[in-house]
Amino acid sequence: MEIISSGIPWNHAISPCSKQAISLLERNTKVVTWLMQKGGDVKDQIPCIFYKEKYFSLSLRMQKAIYRHIRLKKGFKNEETVDGMPKLRIPDVLLREKMRTQSRFDVSTISVVWHWLILLTLTSYKMLFFRDNISHLRRP
Numbered sequence: 001m002e003i004i005s006s007g008i009p010w011n012h013a014i015s016p017c018s019k020q021a022i023s024l025l026e027r028n029t030k031v032v033t034w035l036m037q038k039g040g041d042v043k044d045q046i047p048c049i050f051y052k053e054k055y056f057s058l059s060l061r062m063q064k065a066i067y068r069h070i071r072l073k074k075g076f077k078n079e080e081t082v083d084g085m086p087k088l089r090i091p092d093v094l095l096r097e098k099m100r101t102q103s104r105f106d107v108s109t110i111s112v113v114w115h116w117l118i119l120l121t122l123t124s125y126k127m128l129f130f131r132d133n134i135s136h137l138r139r140p
Helices: 019-025 060-066 092-105 111-135
Strands: 002-005 032-036 046-051 056-057 077-081 085-088
Touching: 002 019, 019 060, 060 085
Parallel strands: none
Antiparallel strands: 002 032, 032 046, 046 056, 077 085
C-alpha cells in the first residue's frame, strides 16, 4: 500500500470508533490518511485513521461525521489533486450514500409544474361549481 495523503495520528484517549468520538471527528479531515494499492486507480483509494500505530478503515458513521460539511452541489467532482497526486474528496461509499439521500429531496421541474396545473384546474372547477350552485340563491 502507498500513502496518497497522510493525516495526523489519532491521539485522544477514546477510540475513534466510539460514539463519544463523533464530536471530535466532525469536520476533521486532518485525521484521514488515504491509502491505495500500488498501481491502483483513484477509485481504489481507502480512507483510514492512524490509531495505536495501526491504520484502521473508517466506518460509514465516521465518514459521515468527518465529511459532514461537504455538499453535493451542481458540478461536484469527487477528485482533487494533492501534492500532484489525484485523490478522492470523499470516500466512494459516502458519495453513494449522499447521492441516495439527496435524490429523495430532488424535485423535478416537470413534477412541480404538473402539480401546479392540477391545483389550478381543481380550483377552477371548485369556483365554477360554487358559482353555479349558488346562482339560484341570489335575490332578483
